[in-house]
Amino acid sequence: MDSKALLVCDQCDLLLREVQLEPGGKALCSRCGNVLYRCQPDGLRLSLIFSLTAAALFLISNAFPIVTIDSQGLTNSTTLLDAAERLFDDGIPSIAALVFATTFLMPALEIMAMIYLLLPLHFEKLPPGFSVAFRLIHFVKPWAMIEVFMLGLLVTISKLSALASVVPNIALGSFILLMFSVTAAAANFDRRGYWERVDGIKKLQGQLC
Ligand SMILES: [Zn+2]
Structure with missing residues (x-):
């Protein structure tokens, strides 16, 4: 499910929309593959x-x-x-x-x-x-x-x-x-x-x- 929050990739400056992740998942930049954030419950x-x-x-x-x-x-x-x-x-x-x-x-x-x-x-x-x-x-x-x-x-x-x-x-x-x-x-x-x-x-x- 998409949230309204936006973020910028710190490697290529691409503007992206945050998405919710499964526990243990990670969000990658669609252009450069940089790891944007992870879902680490613990x-x-x-x-x-x-x-x-x-x-x-x-x-x-x-x-x-x-x-x-x-x-x-x-x-x-x-x-x-x-x-x-x-x-x-x-x-x-x-x-x-x-x-x-x-x-x-x-x-x-x-x-x-x-x-x-x-x-x-x-x-x-x-x-x-x-x-x-x-x-x-x-x-x-x-x-x-x-x-x-x-x-x-x-x-x-x-x-x-x-x-x-x-x-x-x-x-x-x-x-x-x-x-x-x-x-x-x-x-x-x-x-x-x-x-x-x-x-x-x-x-x-x-x-x-
Ligand atoms: Zn990027």
Whole structure:
């Protein structure tokens, strides 16, 4: 059944009319095939679950060492923040700031903003300033590079293992799970469904006033 709402494909600017979808279905642009929106009845709940999981994994990932390196009797364990601090102490503050921003600050902001948006909604409440949180996610997402960090880390570990004994610690596994949790939270975040829920709560609040 056609609704009256119109939308624009963000890839080719074609003006289209929204249609209702079956659960699990997706709407494609008739010209370029771009996915316009999906019908994910449980998308917001799953996104909240993965975001909360990501928050717990983020704490574990940064509280414990990533690897322990043992070379000629010298043992060294380091966390992500220790590594950024070491870069700063070694006189390369720009790299230290980049590592801190892309692997700690931006992922933390993204996870917190997701929880800020989704947790109140789960209890039928609207978070104050939720449009700011939306913009914040849009801003920080391109700068959150846990995947790039993990790729570089795994390459470094494989090269270092030829020179020293490298023992993976709990934070390494936690970072890998964190990477999947953040991706799953974003993949299940149904923007269209979110705004529909916001409209529904606003109407309910309006009726109650
Ligand atoms: Zn299109």
